[in-house]
Amino acid sequence: GEDVEQSLFLSVREGDSSVINCTYTDSSSTYLYWYKQEPGAGLQLLTYIFSNMDMKQDQRLTVLLNKKDKHLSLRIADTQTGDSAIYFCAETPMFSGGYNKLIFGAGTRLAVHP
Amino acid sequence: EPEVTQTPSHQVTQMGQEVILRCVPISNHLYFYWYRQILGQKVEFLVSFYNNEISEKSEIFDDQFSVERPDGSNFTLKIRSTKLEDSAMYFCASRSRAGVNEQFFGPGTRLTVL
DSSP states (O other), rough: OEEEEOOOOEETTSSSSSHHHHHHHOTOOOOOEEEEEOOTEEEEEEEEEEETEEEEETTEEEEEEEEETEEEEEEESOOGGGOOOEEEEEEEEEGGGGGOOOOOOOOEEEEEEE | OOEEEESSSSEOOTTOEEEEEEOOTTTTOOOEEEEEEOSOOOOOEEEETTTTTTEEETTOTTTTEEEEESSSEEEEESSSSSSEEEEEEEEEEEEEESSSSEEEEOOEEEEEEE
16 A cells, blocks of 8 residues: 655754655655645645656755665755754655545654754 | 635534535646645545546545535535544645646645534
């Protein structure tokens, strides 16, 4: 079955790097995503990676995908207080058809302190 | 920047009552979704909707739930007879045909069933 797991909480000092980890079970996943949720707001797509890639960099964000271990991570360089939010890992199962439901993890709450 | 909106932001209802949660997706989008998140748990897919019909639904989406796009702009989720366990944050999302499955989420409606 499809399942996505992530740790629930991460605390980092401002300026340090944050690494948020995720594991998934569906080896047929086509895309894997990171969403961010700020208080009172909806989920915002931060970045995604196609399953035939192992790394993607986008400014301060680096996504690493280890397909063998079904492990996805999001690294935020030079973490700022504005990065404090809940980060959700998600996948699209290949056999979801063209309608592409997302399977989410429970979210990792990132707290950035001075 | 276009965004998905949802109303109300918070709905309190008595068990057994009907509720309608409303969403206005982004205007040129073609695929529509409802997800929910019970407090402390994962964001769960409920249903996807395309071309005026349900394209996929989860086990949660039983015959107490229905969706409708009544007027080409609104997208509604109706729960006919609410149960205590329906208390959750309900998110609407939409996406356009093209591109990576980038779903744009609304801020959510918090449903509390007493």
